[in-house]
Amino acid sequence: MCSQGERARVRLARALMADPLLLLLDEPFAGLDLPGREDLLMALENLEEIPAxxxxxxxxxxxxxxxxxxxxxxxxxxxxxxxxxxxxxxxxxxxxxxxxxxxxx
Structure with missing residues (x-):
């Protein structure tokens, strides 16, 4: 059984498999605890949530x-x-x- 954070990362990975030009996320941190939120945020930052x-x-x-x-x-x-x-x-x-x-x- 996966945690909320693990499920969020799996959904993100699944979405990225199609190599999209644009990825829109609606409340990607909903239901995550602080560690899960930070883990997902770090994964997104590797993709650059809002690039600098x-x-x-x-x-x-x-x-x-x-x-x-x-x-x-x-x-x-x-x-x-x-x-x-x-x-x-x-x-x-x-x-x-x-x-x-x-x-x-």
Whole structure:
């Protein structure tokens, strides 16, 4: 029996067998504990989840583009908040993007 993290890595490996030009992931860390999340994140970083060399981003919600353009202009608090329809704060630390729901006061 596989753990959630192992199953996630197997699904990723299966998707990569077709050698896709683009791989879209929907909540790839859902249900993972911290070690599983970090293991999967390291596997994705080897593929480069959002490569440090990425220059542009495209955000889509319900089939409609909510943001497109230079990555630093698109992946903002306002851009992701509009895409997710909730307050989101975005940070870039050591070249790695992170986002979380803004705290409600």
């Amino acid at each position: 060399t990425a220059t542009h981003a495209l955000m889509v919600r319900r089939g409609k583009v909510t943001g497109a353009g230079p990555i630093d202009e698109v992946l903002t608090d306002e851009g992701l908040s509009a895409c997710y329809e909730r307050d989101v704060q975005v940070h870039r630390i050591d070249g790695r993007w992170a986002a979380h729901a803004a705290r409600r006061s």
